Amino acid sequence: MTKKYQRFETAVIHEGYDEKEMLGSLSIPLFQTSTYVFDTAEQGERRFSGEEEGFVYSRLRNPTVRVLEERIARLENGEKGLAFASGMAAVSAVLLSLTKANDHVLCSAGLYGCTYGLLTLMKEKYNITSDFSLLDSEDAIHAKIKPETALIYVETPINPTMKLIDLELVTKVAKEYSIPVVVDNTFSTPYLQRPLDLGCDVVLHSATKYIGGHGDVIAGLVVGKADFIDDLAITARKDIGGIMSPFDAWLLLRGLKTLPIRMDRHCENAVNIFEKLKGHPKVASIYFPGDTESSDGKIAAKQMNKSGGMISFEIKGSKQDAQYFMNRLNFIKIAVSLGDAETLIEHPATMTHAVVPEASRLKMGITDQLIRLSIGLEAWEDIWDDLEQALEHV
Ligand SMILES: *Cc1c(COP(=O)(O)O)cnc(C)c1O
DSSP: OOOSOOOHHHHHHHTTOOGGGGTTOSSOOOOOOSBOOOSSHHHHHHHHHTSSOSOOBTTTOOHHHHHHHHHHHHHTTOSEEEEESSHHHHHHHHHHHHOOTTOEEEEESOOOHHHHHHHHHHHHHHOOEEEEEOOOSHHHHHHHOOTTEEEEEEESSOTTTOOOOOHHHHHHHHHHHTOOEEEEOTTTHHHHOOGGGGTOSEEEEETTTTTTOSSOOOOEEEEEOHHHHHHHIIIIIIITOOOOOHHHHHHHHHHHTTHHHHHHHHHHHHHHHHHHHHTOTTEEEEEOTTOTTSHHHHHHHHHOSSOOSEEEEEESSOHHHHHHHHHTOSSSEEOSOOSSSSOEEEOTTTTTTTTSOHHHHHHHTOOTTEEEEEOOSSOHHHHHHHHHHHHHHO
């Protein structure tokens, strides 16, 4: 199909869907089917051999899911996309496909708790080791690369410390060794940051977060080169089987249509809340990519269109003070996950990152006083009023 439009805001609504193939339906139909009928036994044979294009069985391909895969590929400026049952299904598929026993994975200085847990499992079962590094200079990256390093795996901003990784710097060094760079782009979405444009090889998402945006679906997405995605589709997805359900793809396509306008609001609200929290006497430190005075702020300005909707901050006091503060909130919800319409607050040390052993957690900057805030779509003045009254109680 020739593209009659250029921009992101149009692609989130139109990419990958041709209503002429779907009886003129404006809304993308939900293909809630497990299997597809062949005209003849011979056609079945041709479909299985790949000689003839077409649908066979929904673990392999589904028309609703396919629209989402084409759409996310275009949004990330990649060749192909692949959908998974969860963000972790996407993470595990990519990690398993790029590693073999005794390999090494170089990671950013912090990762989503379950990704950390998966790497621990891979070490125990397959002796696949991993290192965590700030990756903040060419020398620092060179120093961490070993002969058996199979990939570099980064989050930026890092969950939950909001530290930034300079993707151009990392890809520059990785290319010298021909090592692929994988980016978990969950916190930024392709609206704010497109790692493939910066030379990275694979992008993945927990689509549960901003891409879905409504707190009603668990899902994962991967985008990369066609040969990598084709291989991933056969091995890690068809044979391991963590596929996305058609209904979840349908919900995500619905959510995705408003991604740019939702993100604009999340970002604007977050800037306002950051300005208020920054100088508050009960706040010991604050981490936000929009902090232009920090070194991370400079990286953000270089590679992100806006600074996102996530803020982390440390409260002055103890773990109990942090929990007391959270309990005093009125409408802000205590919940993990992020990117929803509702403002959500969580305590990483005892929730999302409780699996990380204390020493590693503290090294990553996840203290007992650290609180992670996902700024929602409410009026920012109401969000601030709620935070402020709870801070006064600490
Ligand atoms: C939530 C999250 C994941 C895991 O995604 P699920 O959809 O919960 O499986 C991975 N990476 C990041 C950065 C996340 O926030």
